[in-house]
Amino acid sequence: MTMHETAGVTATVEGPGRGPVVALSGATLAYGNRVLWRGLDLNVEPGEFVAVLGPNGSGKTSLLRVLLGLQRLTSGTARIAGADPGSGNRRIGYIPQQRALDPALRLRGRDLVGLGFDGHRWGMGIGGARVRRQRVAEAIEAVGAEAFADQPVGLLSGGEQQRLRVAQALVGSPEVLLCDEPLLSLDLAHQRAVSELIDRTRREAEVAVLFVTHEINPILPLVDRVLYLVDGRFRIGPPDEVMTSETLTALYRTPIDVVRVRGQIHVVGAQSGLCEDQPHHHLDDEP
Amino acid sequence: MDRLFDFTLTADLLGRPFVQTALLAGAILGLLAGVLGPLIISRNMAFSVHGTSELSFTGGAAALLLGINVGFGALAGAIVAAVILGVLSRRSSEHDSVIGVVLAFGLGVGVLLLSFYKGRSSNKFGLLTGQIIGVDTQGLELLGGCAVVVLVVLAVIYRPLLFASVDPEVAVARGVPTQLLTPVFAVLVGVATAMGVQTVGALLVLALMITPAAAACRVTSSPLRATILSVIFAEVSAVGGIILSLAPGKPISSFVTAISFVIYLICRLVDYLRSHARSTTTPAPTPA
Numbered sequence: 001m002t003m004h005e006t007a008g009v010t011a012t013v014e015g016p017g018r019g020p021v022v023a024l025s026g027a028t029l030a031y032g033n034r035v036l037w038r039g040l041d042l043n044v045e046p047g048e049f050v051a052v053l054g055p056n057g058s059g060k061t062s063l064l065r066v067l068l069g070l071q072r073l074t075s076g077t078a079r080i081a082g083a084d085p086g087s088g089n090r091r092i093g094y095i096p097q098q099r100a101l102d103p104a105l106r107l108r109g110r111d112l113v114g115l116g117f118d119g120h121r122w123g124m125g126i127g128g129a130r131v132r133r134q135r136v137a138e139a140i141e142a143v144g145a146e147a148f149a150d151q152p153v154g155l156l157s158g159g160e161q162q163r164l165r166v167a168q169a170l171v172g173s174p175e176v177l178l179c180d181e182p183l184l185s186l187d188l189a190h191q192r193a194v195s196e197l198i199d200r201t202r203r204e205a206e207v208a209v210l211f212v213t214h215e216i217n218p219i220l221p222l223v224d225r226v227l228y229l230v231d232g233r234f235r236i237g238p239p240d241e242v243m244t245s246e247t248l249t250a251l252y253r254t255p256i257d258v259v260r261v262r263g264q265i266h267v268v269g270a271q272s273g274l275c276e277d278q279p280h281h282h283l284d285d286e287p
Numbered sequence: 288m289d290r291l292f293d294f295t296l297t298a299d300l301l302g303r304p305f306v307q308t309a310l311l312a313g314a315i316l317g318l319l320a321g322v323l324g325p326l327i328i329s330r331n332m333a334f335s336v337h338g339t340s341e342l343s344f345t346g347g348a349a350a351l352l353l354g355i356n357v358g359f360g361a362l363a364g365a366i367v368a369a370v371i372l373g374v375l376s377r378r379s380s381e382h383d384s385v386i387g388v389v390l391a392f393g394l395g396v397g398v399l400l401l402s403f404y405k406g407r408s409s410n411k412f413g414l415l416t417g418q419i420i421g422v423d424t425q426g427l428e429l430l431g432g433c434a435v436v437v438l439v440v441l442a443v444i445y446r447p448l449l450f451a452s453v454d455p456e457v458a459v460a461r462g463v464p465t466q467l468l469t470p471v472f473a474v475l476v477g478v479a480t481a482m483g484v485q486t487v488g489a490l491l492v493l494a495l496m497i498t499p500a501a502a503a504c505r506v507t508s509s510p511l512r513a514t515i516l517s518v519i520f521a522e523v524s525a526v527g528g529i530i531l532s533l534a535p536g537k538p539i540s541s542f543v544t545a546i547s548f549v550i551y552l553i554c555r556l557v558d559y560l561r562s563h564a565r566s567t568t569t570p571a572p573t574p575a
Contacts, residue, residue, distance in 0.1 A: 068459075092460070106513060111453075115446075120447060
């Protein structure tokens with residue numbers, strides 16, 4: 001499984017509970033002459049945790065944009081949550097990069113989570129107010145955010161905001177969770193808290209997780225498979241198979257050493273910071 | 288100013304039908320402005336409202352010159368403004384400068400149009416500072432009709448609009464049509480602004496559209512409570528301003544703006560005292 005999967009797998013029946021929740025087949029994305037990735041075949045099963053790694057500009061965020069229907073594939077097909085990208089978004093949970101919310105934003109944590117539950121629906125939602133209140137309270141309890149859920153979100157710490165983001169993404173009972181650098185700028189304790197929350201949910205509710213990150217170590221024990229993107233090439237497989245000197249040397253086409261220290265993976269390359277790049281893209285501002 | 292508290296005169300005037308019409312118009316306007324205000328604040332559209340109101344003034348001036356209902360002219364101007372601002376400023380970094388450019392030109396055209404107008408000069412002045420006492424049955428019907436349309440459309444799009452306003456990145460990911468909601472909301476604001484131009488005048492629309500909501504947002508973080516408070520503040524400003532202006536016979540706008548400004552100051556003070564109390568009793572949250 002170090003190479004991409006065979007095309008036959010994509011033919012399995014889709015739908016909730018059986019078959020892949022995310023299915024990419026021969027997917028290619030290019031901006032003009034620049035190919036981000038070519039011939040990508042990826043099936044993510046319910047409850048599977050897939051980490052998406054790669055240097056800056058390798059198209060990690062673009063992959064999420066394709067799955068959300070915000071970016072069209074140059075060629076190939078994509079299906080998510082039993083639908084074409086863009087038409088089943090209410091079955092997708094999305095956790096954005098941790099970026100401080102505007103301190104002047106007049107919104108409580110509870111309201112932020114509530115928008116994740118039914119913010120996409122038309123109307124005022126007066127009829128479903130009781131169910132909504134209950135589900136939101138449950139989601140807030142699940143992430144341990146009761147103590148600060150009624151304060152303005154803009155005044156909360158990054159870790160507190162990100163916990164509410166997890167609740168917001170999970171309150172709608174999604175089939176897939178797309179996470180774009182959700183641990184960025186969080187300290188170690190909060191990184192662990194947030195990633196354990198995501199892990200618990202995907203196990204309990206069979207939610208497939210696609211986790212874009214530049215740092216695999218905080219989530220290494222949770223990851224089933226890694227999708228590693230470099231310069232249009234990619235490898236898919238368990239971390240033990242992908243995160244090796246041989247595989248990454250082949251991917252980067254330059255000598256790479258993968259060193260394991262105390263259960264952590266460190267990638268040492270010709271250029272420093274090869275895979276621990278600083279992401280500075282997000283959903284809104286890519287072409 | 289001793290006539291400010293002449294209650295017999297105020298009571299006498301309150302019995303007149305034209306005053307009652309004005310009060311009803313003020314109340315409708317307060318409701319509209321109060322409901323739209325918190326969304327305008329969270330979308331950072333205060334300057335946009337100002338620009339829309341200036342173009343609404345231009346439309347009103349054109350209508351005055353052509354001898355048609357000023358309300359329709361103001362409405363047309365505001366909707367054209369909302370569409371122009373929406374089309375010209377797709378990128379948010381350009382937004383402010385585009386508004387400034389369009390606003391200045393529109394105001395210039397409006398002043399030119401008024402210079403051709405040979406009718407009563409109070410009609411001209413009224414477009415800038417309001418003439419709610421002059422609202423007739425036709426004007427009231429237009430106002431009421433527009434208010435119903437705006438409130439119904441807003442009720443339909445309220446949740447996705449709030450989502451797109453406060454959390455655009457996740458709203459897009461959840462399939463909220465943010466690109467569609469922006470121009471729709473701009474037109475709703477344009478309609479409400481045009482109604483405001485007729486009553487409190489182009490220069491003072493901000494006093495009703497922005498100030499009450501800005502005050503409400505100082506004292507609560509709940510969108511629902513902010514909307515309720517904003518409506519209350521706008522009603523107190525609009526209806527209270529009209530009543531207070533009756534006895535002294537001074538422009539309504541001055542009273543409306545004064546009341547809403549005082550409410551705003553009080554809310555800021557409450558906010559300051561609260562956060563002060565919070566920071567002295569509990570330690571500040573540690574940044575992660």
